[in-house]
Amino acid sequence: MKRDQSKEQRLQAELSEARVFEPTHSRAQRATLSRRGLIKGLAGVTGLWAAEGALRGSPLAPLAFAQNAGAGPRVVSEQDRYYIFCYFSGGWDILLGLDPRDPRDYGEDRIRVTLTQPAYDQLTGVGRDIIHAPTGVSFGPHIGGLLSYADQVAVVRGMSMDTLSHSSGRRRFLTGKSPSGLQARGSSVNTWLSAHLGAQEPIPNLAIRVESFNDGQLPTFADALAVSNSDDLIRTLTPADPALPPLVSRQIQASLSDAAACAEGERSAFWRAAEVARQKALDMTAGGFAQRFDLRRPEFAELRQRHAITNLNDSVELRGALAVQAICSGMTRCVNVEVANGLDTHFDNWTTEQGARQEQGFNVVSRIADDLASREYYGTGRSWLDHTVIVGFSEFSRTPLLNDNGGRDHALTNAAFLLGAKINGGHVIGSSSPLGMQPMAVNLQTGQAVSNPTEGEVVRPEHILQTLYSEVGIQEADVDLRVPPLPTLLRS
Amino acid sequence: MRKQSRRAYQTLLNLLSLSALICSACTAPSPEPDVQLMPSGGAGGGAVEMADQEAGEAPTAGEMPTAGEMPTAGETPTAGETPTAGEMPIAGETPTAGETPTAGETPTAGEMPIAGETPTAGEIPIAGVIGEPEPEPEPEPEPESSELIPEETISVPIAEPPPPVDLPHRPRRRLNLDQLDRAIEQSVGLPWTETSRGRQIRSLSVLSDTLGKPDFIAQTVEDLSPSALFLKFLDDAARSVCVERVELDLASQSGLGEPTEWSGEDWGPLWGEGVPGALSATEVEARIHALMIRFHGHEPTSAEDARVAYWRWLFETSSFVSDAPETPWVALCVAMITHPDFYSY
Numbered sequence: 001m002k003r004d005q006s007k008e009q010r011l012q013a014e015l016s017e018a019r020v021f022e023p024t025h026s027r028a029q030r031a032t033l034s035r036r037g038l039i040k041g042l043a044g045v046t047g048l049w050a051a052e053g054a055l056r057g058s059p060l061a062p063l064a065f066a067q068n069a070g071a072g073p074r075v076v077s078e079q080d081r082y083y084i085f086c087y088f089s090g091g092w093d094i095l096l097g098l099d100p101r102d103p104r105d106y107g108e109d110r111i112r113v114t115l116t117q118p119a120y121d122q123l124t125g126v127g128r129d130i131i132h133a134p135t136g137v138s139f140g141p142h143i144g145g146l147l148s149y150a151d152q153v154a155v156v157r158g159m160s161m162d163t164l165s166h167s168s169g170r171r172r173f174l175t176g177k178s179p180s181g182l183q184a185r186g187s188s189v190n191t192w193l194s195a196h197l198g199a200q201e202p203i204p205n206l207a208i209r210v211e212s213f214n215d216g217q218l219p220t221f222a223d224a225l226a227v228s229n230s231d232d233l234i235r236t237l238t239p240a241d242p243a244l245p246p247l248v249s250r251q252i253q254a255s256l257s258d259a260a261a262c263a264e265g266e267r268s269a270f271w272r273a274a275e276v277a278r279q280k281a282l283d284m285t286a287g288g289f290a291q292r293f294d295l296r297r298p299e300f301a302e303l304r305q306r307h308a309i310t311n312l313n314d315s316v317e318l319r320g321a322l323a324v325q326a327i328c329s330g331m332t333r334c335v336n337v338e339v340a341n342g343l344d345t346h347f348d349n350w351t352t353e354q355g356a357r358q359e360q361g362f363n364v365v366s367r368i369a370d371d372l373a374s375r376e377y378y379g380t381g382r383s384w385l386d387h388t389v390i391v392g393f394s395e396f397s398r399t400p401l402l403n404d405n406g407g408r409d410h411a412l413t414n415a416a417f418l419l420g421a422k423i424n425g426g427h428v429i430g431s432s433s434p435l436g437m438q439p440m441a442v443n444l445q446t447g448q449a450v451s452n453p454t455e456g457e458v459v460r461p462e463h464i465l466q467t468l469y470s471e472v473g474i475q476e477a478d479v480d481l482r483v484p485p486l487p488t489l490l491r492s
Numbered sequence: 493m494r495k496q497s498r499r500a501y502q503t504l505l506n507l508l509s510l511s512a513l514i515c516s517a518c519t520a521p522s523p524e525p526d527v528q529l530m531p532s533g534g535a536g537g538g539a540v541e542m543a544d545q546e547a548g549e550a551p552t553a554g555e556m557p558t559a560g561e562m563p564t565a566g567e568t569p570t571a572g573e574t575p576t577a578g579e580m581p582i583a584g585e586t587p588t589a590g591e592t593p594t595a596g597e598t599p600t601a602g603e604m605p606i607a608g609e610t611p612t613a614g615e616i617p618i619a620g621v622i623g624e625p626e627p628e629p630e631p632e633p634e635p636e637s638s639e640l641i642p643e644e645t646i647s648v649p650i651a652e653p654p655p656p657v658d659l660p661h662r663p664r665r666r667l668n669l670d671q672l673d674r675a676i677e678q679s680v681g682l683p684w685t686e687t688s689r690g691r692q693i694r695s696l697s698v699l700s701d702t703l704g705k706p707d708f709i710a711q712t713v714e715d716l717s718p719s720a721l722f723l724k725f726l727d728d729a730a731r732s733v734c735v736e737r738v739e740l741d742l743a744s745q746s747g748l749g750e751p752t753e754w755s756g757e758d759w760g761p762l763w764g765e766g767v768p769g770a771l772s773a774t775e776v777e778a779r780i781h782a783l784m785i786r787f788h789g790h791e792p793t794s795a796e797d798a799r800v801a802y803w804r805w806l807f808e809t810s811s812f813v814s815d816a817p818e819t820p821w822v823a824l825c826v827a828m829i830t831h832p833d834f835y836s837y
Binding site for chain 1: 666728819823
């Protein structure tokens with residue numbers, strides 16, 4: 001490789017002087033290299049350099065200049081928005097967190113009347129009672145650190161998911177549309193928001209253990225970089241190994257680009273998408289971003305402490321820290337991150353795992369909020385939390401009655417929470433019914449549940465997404481959710 | 493002096509038109525015609541607008557295709573297939589054997605005629621290229637010199653070509669991870685592996701979560717989109733196995749290493765049985781054909797197969813920028829694995 005490097009340096013120098021140079025090959029090699037080949041080779045190298053220059057100002061420019069992200073002057077505005085969607089995987093029990101019931105009113109002796117069984121006394125761990133925040137909003141015993149943000153959290157209750165399938169529920173929330181079978185319909189919320197806001201970020205859309213969708217309607221730069229753990233994220237952003245001589249690598253890329261530019265490549269939608277993705281992959285690795293996410297590095301000691309990271313291989317705490325790092329380093333506009341898993345507790349593991357894992361997730365969210373709140377947003381005096389919306393969701397919730405196995409099965413009625421930026425915190429929108437925790441109609445203007453269904457509308461995930469979209473100016477005609485936003489979710 | 497400046501100009505055009513150069517070898521029609529068609533008053537007629545023709549390159553009346561020579565639909569030069577300066581033999585230069593169509597072959601649309609060949613319909617000879625003069629009489633008086641041709645637009649009646657037809661084809665589908673793992677192993681003779689805790693494990697199994705392989709708990713369907721993530725790791729895989737393959741083959745050929753063990757079919761070294769840096773042009777061409785069959789399952793139909801042109805170009809330019817004789821073979825291997833013809837079907 002030393003020979004290659006010295007030759008490459010020489011060639012680079014000669015090409016930079018824009019001179020036509022003669023090859024120094026042996027006679028045998030010279031015989032195999034036609035004049036046309038020489039010209040094409042020179043054109044390939046020079047063309048690539050020219051293409052890099054031409055990229056400036058093109059739609060791919062954000063990727064091309066990704067390495068400068070966060071370095072140059074940045075135009076900031078109070079309206080800047082970032083998003084972290086925190087996914088509680090498996091279907092959370094909202095009785096333990098966002099939609100509790102007071103065991104004194106919902107005792108075991110009244111199960112037949114209330115059709116609801118909090119069963120807090122069967123839980124292992126610390127919390128066994130409902131918690132009333134100073135704002136008047138009540139939370140379940142495992143709300144964890146999120147309680148400290150009670151005055152900033154808006155809770156949506158009595159939301160109908162219309163499905164009891166994990167994938168369908170998850171895709172329903174992410175897209176705001178009922179899947180077709182298991183197939184997601186439409187693009188996911190993170191893709192929409194990244195497409196609308198993230199053209200300047202090198203990785204506009206990052207998904208850590210959460211699905212993301214682009215139905216082809218949105219630009220490919222908004223496609224999520226979806227990884228399952230931090231190691232894979234770092235590996236994704238690290239240049240290929242073993243490294244080939246740079247000029248050889250460029251020739252390879254040039255040949256692939258030209259193959260894609262031919263009629264067969266142009267005709268094939270698959271090939272076109274692959275070509276865009278190939279360019280994106282090159283840009284991702286060229287920016288030197290891997291070190292920004294390698295939280296093992298010494299400079300991240302404080303970050304590790306702030307997020308209580310003990311497992312550097314993979315943990316929900318680590319994912320939360322990565323989400324903050326991605327947002328605050330100017331790399332990303334939207335992060336989808338799984339902050340809790342293993343919540344699908346159909347059996348007696350409900351008593352041991354549901355509450356603990358849910359609480360762990362709420363703690364991750366509160367640390368994310370803490371970290372965002374402690375960082376100033378580009379010298380504006382405002383914090384990153386003032387510009388970042390945190391959304392907590394799960395695919396559905398669990399039945400209000402325990403099953404014969406001592407666990408809870410899937411239930412339609414769900415809840416979600418939002419925090420940060422312009423979210424109108426400290427209050428609840430909607431309600432589940434007092435009997436059996438069914439979805440209830442809500443007056444969308446006031447956010448209050450109404451007993452007469454004709455006076456309101458049952459809240460669904462699309463109402464929440466529509467609210468987020470409308471705040472940043474994404475038009476209903478584009479997203480086609482066919483529901484109005486929830487005005488009380490946002491501060492006026 | 494004028495000849496030198498024109499050659500320099502053509503060289504400059506070459507530098508700026510790599511894509512056109514390569515794509516000119518394409519035989520399949522492209523959806524967009526490169527010529528600008530202007531509607532004319534006559535029914536079914538049109539006009540080709542050629543603006544800003546350089547005086548020295550303006551085709552004389554005798555070289556312009558007549559109405560009877562109008563290109564057919566299949567011969568219409570299309571976007572990316574328009575002959576560029578780089579495809580045109582420079583005056584006084586003899587095309588090499590590899591660049592000359594074989595006997596019996598008709599140059600495709602976009603290829604310039606070679607000395608001694610009669611241009612077929614649809615080809616527009618350029619001044620300076622030796623060719624047989626067209627015998628057809630011209631209705632317009634022939635200008636005595638190129639200076640007489642006005643610099644503004646020249647309109648020539650031309651039949652409106654039919655709209656391009658998108659041939660029926662099956663959409664491509666990406667290999668899933670298991671298929672890809674086996675495809676790499678079969679074509680290179682090595683699986684893509686890495687060492688973890690002292691054990692050799694398949695890298696694609698390590699990356700299966702991130703690359704969307706279903707676990708049938710949370711995910712039941714594999715994402716087969718050619719995502720940036722997939723292509724990044726495919727590039728990693730290609731570099732890893734190709735470099736390892738070449739190192740093993742070099743060691744084996746030099747007698748320093750063990751004979752290569754093939755976990756799939758024994759394809760032999762990428763460069764065949766010879767020495768990688770000492771192959772003749774014919775041998776290299778034969779190896780490229782062999783590698784196309786090995787990696788893509790394509791058997792080139794002729795020496796001028798468009799797909800061969802890419803790989804020949806890559807081989808020549810890679811050998812040009814590297815002293816190591818094996819590097820072009822690594823480049824070919826990596827490029828062929830990262831080409832959609834390898835990972836989709």
